[in-house]
Amino acid sequence: MTVVRRPPARSEANRNRDWDALMAAAQRGDAAAYRRLLSEVAVWLRPYYSRRLPPAMIDDVIQDTLVAIHEKRHTYDPSRPFGAWLAAIARYKWIDALRSLENCPKEILDDHIAVPCHEEAITSAWSLEQLLSTLKPAQSQAIRLVKLQGFSIDEASKATGQSATLVKVNIHRGLKRLAAMLRSETDTD
Amino acid sequence: MLGIVELGLFLAFGLMRPDMPMALHLPSFWWKLVSLGLIALVSGAVAILSLNPIRSPRVGLRWVLVLMVLSLTVGWMIDASHGDYGTLLVRLHWRDGLRCLCTIVALSVPPVAGLGLLMRRGAPTDRGGTAMAAGFAAAAWGAFVFVFACPFDDPFYVFVWYSLACTTVTVFAGIALPRLTRW
CATH class of the missing domain: 1.10.10.10 (Winged helix-like DNA-binding domain superfamily/Winged helix DNA-binding domain)
Known part of the structure; x- marks a missing residue:
């Protein structure tokens, strides 16, 4: 059996290095680097939340995470990997979103759900089959x-x-x- | 910094116990001072370090708990070696004890507020753990400052009233700070 090694692993490492550099530049006031970083992060966040949250919540949580990254950017230590810092914030926002689900209004379903009576249709079908x-x-x-x-x-x-x-x-x-x-x-x- | 200012003001207002030279020779005084100072420093460091989203306060909190158990063990050993404090009820001095409790709680307010502000500016991802560490730090610092004024050196008295005061502050911080520092 041939084992296929994932080539994207390397590009992932490169991407992480790029992000480290972009965030460090953003902290120094480089607006272009910051814009690029946020747009790349937004792309990364979408599949991350798609696997964890209902589709209707994904856009809001991505937005919340980007706002949190912006507000807490001073807590990022440039000597450490940005990916881990981002993942910690994304996870935190995910847990926050799950907790907010508890406060959403819920509709309680009855044990017995009313459905239309099929008796007439079944009788007709059976009679027709008998005739045929x-x-x-x-x-x-x-x-x-x-x-x-x-x-x-x-x-x-x-x-x-x-x-x-x-x-x-x-x-x-x-x-x-x-x-x-x-x-x-x-x-x- | 805020804690040191608080300690300075506390001493500047002449609130230091009058028998301080004598107290400096008592092991129980040093036990109070060193234990509370260490707990305040370690839990404060844990709280501040955990303001970075990638740092968890849980391991640090375990060390704080170990430190507390060690402090109580040393206190119990000092108490056992002394042995002439009288009955437990008399040793409680509950009127003075309640006053101690209230003073420690009041002295813990500035550090709780300061650490709460830091939490709000930081990005703790385990808000409960960070709030707990901040509560321990603030309570222990409040008690540490109060050690300079408290004339009671009986380990049993210290254990009961200081523990009650610290628990009050920690529970308050554990409940209030996560709500106030949501980000």
Whole structure:
């Protein structure tokens, strides 16, 4: 089995070194470096929070984290890695966001959720199936495809191997027979 | 710095105990002074270091707890070696004890406020732990300053009333500071 080494690990190290330098420059007042750093950090934060928070919260938490980085930038020690400093703040803001979820209004669901009654639909489907089963297979298949599943005559013809005319004839005869059966049952009742 | 100013003002107002030369010869006086000073310094350092988001105060807090246990052990040894303080109830001197408690709490207010301000400006990511360390530091510093005025050197008295005062301050700091220093 071939083990593929991750080439991005190196670029990650490079990126961390870049961030260290950018943050150190930002602390010295380099506005361009600071802008670049924040935009790169915002990109890094998105997947970080996507894995940990509901999608609706991600933008707000990224914003909170960027504001916190800005407000607490004086606590960054340039001799230490910026990545660890950023990760600590991101984690803190994540925990803060999770705690804020507790205060969100919650809707309590009943144990028994009301759903519409399907009895009539099930009875109809069962009755139709019983009626179709009394027809010849070719007739019931043609009715099923064209009248119930919405196939065209040509499509039903291809699906069943019957000619288009035969499909029409089978539908006509099948429906006629069903009608006769229903009439006779009504007369009996 | 604020603590040193507080100590200076406290002594400048002539609040030092009158029998200080005698007290300097008592082991229990030095026990109070050194223990509280050490606890204040260590917990203060822990609180300040943990204002950096990547530093956790938890390990430092464990060391503070070890220091407290050691201090109490030394106090118990001093108490056991003396042995002629009388019954526990008499040794409590509860009226004076309550006064001590209130004074220590009052002396802890400036360091709590100062450390709270530092917490607000810093970026602690374990606010509960940092607040606890700040509470220990402020309480121990308040008690340390009060050692210069307190005429009681009985280890049992010190244990009960100083512990009560320090617990009060620490609990207050543990509850209030995390809320005030949210960032």
